[in-house]
Amino acid sequence: MVALTSSDSDLRPAPHVGFIVEQTLGHRTHSSNIESILEQQRRVVPEWLPIAWDATGIAAALPVFNSNWTVRSGLRARRAVARADGSRLLDALFVHTQVPAVLLGKWLDRIPTVVSLDATPRQYDELGSFYQHRVGGPEVERLKWVANRRALRRAWAIVTWSEWARSGVIEDYGIEPDKVLVVPPGVRVEEWRRLPSAAGPRTEVRILFVGGDLERKGGDLLVASCRTLRAELARSGGPEIDLVVDLVTQTPIDPDPGVVVHHGLTANSPELRALYHHADIFCLPTLGDCLPMVLAEAGAAGLPLVSTDVGAISEIVRDGDTGLLVPPSDQAALTVALRRLVHDGGERVRMGANAAELVAREHDATTNVGRIIDLLVDAATSRPPISRRRRAPLTGGTAAVVTVSGVIPPDLEERIASGQRPRADFVEMAAAMGGARIIDRSLLRSRTGPVGRLVVRFTGPDVAMAWACFRQRRTTRVIVTDGEQIGLPFAALCWLPGRRRPRHVMIVHVMSTPTKSRLFRMLRLERHVDCFVTYATSQTEYLVDRLRVPPHKVSQTPFMVDTDFFHPAASTEPRADLVCAVGLERRDYATLIDAVRGLDVEVVIAADSPWSTRPDTTNGLDLPANVEVRSFDPVGLRDLYARCRFLVMPLDEVDFQAGVTALLEAMAMERAVICSRTTGQTDVVAEAVTGIYVPVGDAPTLRREVLALLADPERADRMGRAGRRYVVDQCDISMYSRSIAAIAQHSPSTP
Numbered sequence: 220m221v222a223l224t225s226s227d228s229d230l231r232p233a234p235h236v237g238f239i240v241e242q243t244l245g246h247r248t249h250s251s252n253i254e255s256i257l258e259q260q261r262r263v264v265p266e267w268l269p270i271a272w273d274a275t276g277i278a279a280a281l282p283v284f285n286s287n288w289t290v291r292s293g294l295r296a297r298r299a300v301a302r303a304d305g306s307r308l309l310d311a312l313f314v315h316t317q318v319p320a321v322l323l324g325k326w327l328d329r330i331p332t333v334v335s336l337d338a339t340p341r342q343y344d345e346l347g348s349f350y351q352h353r354v355g356g357p358e359v360e361r362l363k364w365v366a367n368r369r370a371l372r373r374a375w376a377i378v379t380w381s382e383w384a385r386s387g388v389i390e391d392y393g394i395e396p397d398k399v400l401v402v403p404p405g406v407r408v409e410e411w412r413r414l415p416s417a418a419g420p421r422t423e424v425r426i427l428f429v430g431g432d433l434e435r436k437g438g439d440l441l442v443a444s445c446r447t448l449r450a451e452l453a454r455s456g457g458p459e460i461d462l463v464v465d466l467v468t469q470t471p472i473d474p475d476p477g478v479v480v481h482h483g484l485t486a487n488s489p490e491l492r493a494l495y496h497h498a499d500i501f502c503l504p505t506l507g508d509c510l511p512m513v514l515a516e517a518g519a520a521g522l523p524l525v526s527t528d529v530g531a532i533s534e535i536v537r538d539g540d541t542g543l544l545v546p547p548s549d550q551a552a553l554t555v556a557l558r559r560l561v562h563d564g565g566e567r568v569r570m571g572a573n574a575a576e577l578v579a580r581e582h583d584a585t586t587n588v589g590r591i592i593d594l595l596v597d598a599a600t601s602r603p604p605i606s607r608r609r610r611a612p613l614t615g616g617t618a619a620v621v622t623v624s625g626v627i628p629p630d631l632e633e634r635i636a637s638g639q640r641p642r643a644d645f646v647e648m649a650a651a652m653g654g655a656r657i658i659d660r661s662l663l664r665s666r667t668g669p670v671g672r673l674v675v676r677f678t679g680p681d682v683a684m685a686w687a688c689f690r691q692r693r694t695t696r697v698i699v700t701d702g703e704q705i706g707l708p709f710a711a712l713c714w715l716p717g718r719r720r721p722r723h724v725m726i727v728h729v730m731s732t733p734t735k736s737r738l739f740r741m742l743r744l745e746r747h748v749d750c751f752v753t754y755a756t757s758q759t760e761y762l763v764d765r766l767r768v769p770p771h772k773v774s775q776t777p778f779m780v781d782t783d784f785f786h787p788a789a790s791t792e793p794r795a796d797l798v799c800a801v802g803l804e805r806r807d808y809a810t811l812i813d814a815v816r817g818l819d820v821e822v823v824i825a826a827d828s829p830w831s832t833r834p835d836t837t838n839g840l841d842l843p844a845n846v847e848v849r850s851f852d853p854v855g856l857r858d859l860y861a862r863c864r865f866l867v868m869p870l871d872e873v874d875f876q877a878g879v880t881a882l883l884e885a886m887a888m889e890r891a892v893i894c895s896r897t898t899g900q901t902d903v904v905a906e907a908v909t910g911i912y913v914p915v916g917d918a919p920t921l922r923r924e925v926l927a928l929l930a931d932p933e934r935a936d937r938m939g940r941a942g943r944r945y946v947v948d949q950c951d952i953s954m955y956s957r958s959i960a961a962i963a964q965h966s967p968s969t970p
Contacts, residue, residue, distance in 0.1 A: 234310035234599030236263040237303050237330075239296050239319050241270050246315065246337075248486040248512055249404045256588040263595060266309065268299035270319050289363075293322025300326050310599035311375075313591065320370045327373035328650060331598035333591070334374040337404075338509040338530065339387035340367050346507035346530065357791045365638040368392045368783045372953065375598045378402045378591060380510045381531030393786055393947060402591055403535075404512055405584035410487070411519035412575070413496045423461045424561050427498035427522070429491070429513040430505070433470035437504030437527065437547070442466070442475055444554040448561060449477055462561065465494050495520040499567055500560050506547045508532065518578035523570035525556050535582070541574035619655035619963060620691060620698045620721075621645050622684055622705050627659045638789075640853040641781035647952050648699065651960035655699070658687055685709035697722040697963045703730055707738060710747035724963050726752045729875040731761045739766055750962050754778045755876040757899045774962055777902070778879045779955035782947050784853070785887035790861035798925065799863040801825040801856065801881035807895065807916060808836045811869040814921040816843045820929060823863070824848045825856060860888035865910075865928055865935050870895035872915050879903055883950050886910075886942030891935040893924050909942035 240250040250269065257265050270292045296319035303309055304326075312327075314320045315335035320327065338346075340363060371377060371392050377399045379385040385401050388394050426445065430436025445464050452460050466472065467481045484491045495501070501517035502525040510531040514524055518535065524542030526532050538544040543559070545552040560567050623645045634640045649655040660680045685708035688698050692713075698721050700706035706725030713720045725748045730736065739745070745766070751773045753759045759775045762768040783789075798820055800811055808824060815822045826835045827850040837848045851859055860866070866885035868878045874897070882892055882903050892910035894900060904910040911928070913921045928935050 233262060233264050234596060235266060235308065236311045236313060236595050236599065237266045237268050237300060237309045239268045239270060239299065239312065239314045241292065241316055241318065249315065251487065252405065252407065252584045253588050253591070255407075256585055257592070260589065260592060262592050263311075263599070266303045268296070268303060270295050270299070289318055289321055289366075292319040295319070296323055297326070300330075304330070311595045313595055314374075317367060317370060320374065321366050323370065325650075327370065331375035332373075333376045333378060333594050333598060334371065335378040335380075335402075335591075336384060336388075337380040338384050339391055340364070341391045342384065342387045342509070342530070346509070361789055361791070362638045364392075364789060365783060368786070372783060374398075376400060376594055378594070380404055381534050383531035383534065384509070391788060393782065393788075395947075400590075400594070402587050403510070403515070403582045405582045405587040406512065406515045406519050406578065407487075407585065408519045408579050408583045411492060411495065411516050413520045422459050423463060424500070425463045425465060425498045426500045426502050426557065427465045427467070427494055427517070428502055429467040429494075429516075430503060430511075431469040433466070433468045433472060435506055436468075436508075436511075437506055437553075438466055438468055438470070438472075440504045440548070440550050440553055441502050442472075442478055443550055444557055445477065446475070447554050448558060451558075460561065465498065467491065467494065492520075495522065498522055500525060500557070501542075502526070502553075502557065504545065504547070504553050505529065505532075510535070515578050515582040518574035518582070521571040521575040523560055523567050524574055525553070525560065535574075535577065537573075537577070540570065541577055542570050618691075618695050619649075619652045620688060620695050621649050621652070621655045621657050622688065622699065622701050623657060623659040624681065624684070624702055624705060625659060626661045627657070638784070638854075641784035642952055644779055644952060644955065645701065647956035648959050651956040652697070652699075652963055655697075656691075658684065660684065662687070681705050682708045685712055689713070689715075692720050695721045697724065699724045699726070699959065699963060701726050702728050703735060706748065707735060707744055710744040711738075711742050713747040714742065720747070722749045722963065723747060724750045724752060724959070726959075727758055727762065728754070730758055730766065731874050736766065745769075745772070748772070750774055752776060752959065752962060754879065754902070755874075755899045756902055757874045761874070776955065776958050777950045778876060778883060779952040780880070780883035780887050780946055780950050781952045782887050782950075785857055785860070785884045787861065787889045787943070790858050790888075792858040792861040794864070795821070795862045796929075797821045797823060797863045798865060798867055798929075799823045799825065799859050799885075800867045800869065801859075801885070802868075802878055803827065803835060805871045805873045805877040806836050807869040807871050809840060810916050810918045810921060811867055812837075812840055812842065812846055813918040814869075814925060815846065818845060818922070818925070820845065820864075820925075822846045823859060825851050825859060827851065856884070857888065860885050860890055863890060864932065865891040865893065865939070867921070867925065868892060868894040868900075869921065870897050870900060870915065873897050873899045875899040876902065883946050886939070887946045887950075889936075889939035889943045891928060891938035891942065893921065893928065905941070905945070907938075909938050909945055 240246060300323065309330050312330050312332040313335065314332060317334050317336045320334050371388060371394050377388055377394060379388060379399060379401050380403050382401055385399050388399050389396050428438050428441050430438055433439060442464065445462060449462050452462060462477055464478045465481060466478060467484050472480055495517060501522040503511060503513060504527055505511065508530050514526060514535050517524055518541065524536045526536045526544060527547040528544045529547055533544060536542045536544055543556040545556050631643060635642055645657055649657050681704040684705045688709050689712040700709055703725060710723065745768050751762055751768060753762065753773060753775045759773055762773050763770050803826060822845055824837055824846065826837050826848050866881065868882055870877050876899050878900060882894065885892055886909060892904055894904050894910060894912055895915045896912035897915060904912060906912055911924050913924055
């Protein structure tokens with residue numbers, strides 16, 4: 220994230236930024252602070268899109284809309300952004316909290332978005348019982364995790380109110396640490412600061428409590444503790460102390476001696492500030508909270524803080540420094556803490572001064588809103604994502620095409636959105652290229668014409684797909700063919716005379732077969748491919764060394780995996796004494812079965828593949844009692860990875876990346892891998908770091924390594940964590956899609 224210099228920013232109009240802020244609980248105060256400070260700084264042009272809590276009108280009668288805040292706020296946010304962006308393009312978005320962002324979908328890709336939150340959904344679940352929030356079953360929680368993870372991953376940056384929330388974003392949702400910035404909500408320090416009093420000594424000690432929900436915020440505990448303290452003071456016969464409790468709440472409460480109840484006070488009002496300025500101690504013994512803004516208000520007023528050690532409260536109430544922390548629901552501990560401060564005026568002054576200093580340093584709203592504005596200006600003036608097509612279209616044409624060597628299921632998007640399967644690489648690529656057209660085999664009849672139907676009949680679907688691409692050459696700027704089975708016929712068709720052809724990016728899986736090599740050399744097809752995208756070093760070397768493709772035309776990129784779907788936290792399955800093997804393409808399951816025969820460990824072979832036409836090599840083998848062969852859907856496969864100790868990938872000798880999909884999926888699930896060292900499979904596994912290589916067809920060595928890894932689970936876990944870090948850093952599907960889009964954008968075209 221690169222900030223503009225002052226001279227640069229002076230030359231540009233102020234960015235138009237949409238502000239989507241929940242109007243619930245303390246978030247209203249946060250929204251009000253941002254709005255008032257923006258009026259003074261005027262560095263962006265704000266478009267206020269508040270998200271109200273209440274369900275009204277027809278929507279109130281719809282059960283899902285009425286009872287589900289995520290659905291209600293998400294749909295309202297989508298409508299609000301669509302209206303605002305339709306009248307004037309939004310340069311950036313600020314969304315607080317992450318709840319309305321979950322259903323923003325395409326807008327997170329089109330508009331650089333800063334998502335702000337006070338707690339992650341999982342952290343909120345831990346406090347949920349205090350908010351009348353119910354945690355769903357495992358499947359519901361898994362879908363919720365996937366949806367929130369996807370929204371956080373698509374955000375341009377993430378702002379958290381505390382280090383506690385930042386840790387939750389990084390650890391629970393796997394977000395890159397550099398993307399997450401801590402910016403507390405803050406208060407207007409100058410407005411809340413208490414001026415020195417000229418009054419003489421007084422016997423009155425006032426304790427202030429501010430909390431709409433008296434029970435959840437611990438107000439009843441405070442009243443009970445103060446009742447005990449007043450009884451002690453009456454019996455002591457010591458210096459006279461008049462103990463008064465000011466309760467600012469929305470909850471009705473019965474009269475109690477020494478308790479003054481204040482109803483109807485609004486945030487930031489002069490009447491509320493006056494109560495802070497006349498108080499001696501601020502007490503919020505809350506049962507469940509994230510980071511209450513009232514603590515920053517009290518600290519700014521120079522009050523010592525008494526609260527509970529829940530959520531991120533310890534980041535502002537630093538025990539013994541700015542105040543005292545007590546366990547939640549512990550009235551005895553609360554009484555001890557209050558007794559200490561009631562009787563020791565020096566401690567009150569010291570802790571109050573420390574609290575004021577901390578708040579001025581870390582919680583000043585003017586400073587912190589300025590940091591958010593800096594972030595939004597950076598987002599608005601950074602190069603917008605390629606997927607926002609009207610802002611960054613591919614130059615020199617009108618469209619892009621991505622091919623798919625298969626038939627796309629009609630319910631693909633619904634299954635991805637519901638967490639039933641991982642994201643599809645072709646969908647992500649098309650989005651990253653600004654909405655490219657996707658051509659699969661189901662479209663051949665409509666896209667190829669009468670000639671194409673003859674091609675399908677006599678040459679098969681791959682050549683017909685190439686013909687479908689060729690027919691669109693006049694209206695297409697770039698074509699990405701998803702394999703040489705389509706890319707080579709398309710390159711051959713480009714020899715036909717006609718207008719300037721589109722740019723051609725060909726993904727290469729296996730170019731080293733004799734038939735493909737002869738066709739490539741004979742027709743000099745290199746001239747009609749602008750970039751060859753390879754996954755394996757062996758294929759890169761074959762193209763450059765054997766087929767004489769210029770090195771600048773070859774781009775090797777890691778293969779991809781959906782690290783959102785394949786995430787260890789996405790499965791609730793417990794670990795078991797289990798080893799798994801997955802896939803069909805060039806698998807040497809005979810060697811694996813010989814290696815594990817008779818071992819005291821369950822082995823599950825998922826001999827299935829959504830795209831490979833290879834036969835199941837376990838057919839006809841004598842399976843021992845500890846080996847089971849099964850098929851799994853994507854969720855079942857993820858659960859298999861979660862249950863297993865590690866993955867074994869037994870391969871025949873091949874010169875391409877057979878097994879790469881299963882390897883990356885297992886590594887994304889934090890599982891170590893044992894893999895046959897083939898010519899083509901050398902790029903994914905880091906020896907002794909993320910896994911172990913064994914010789915091809917060597918059952919005794921494979922058996923020895925399986926036993927060694929089973930006997931050393933700490934080593935296996937260490938490799939699994941390293942594998943997860945590798946795939947997140949190098950092989951995430953979003954990163955892969957952006958890489959292909961960048962190649963499509965910049966690869967040179969040839970007349």
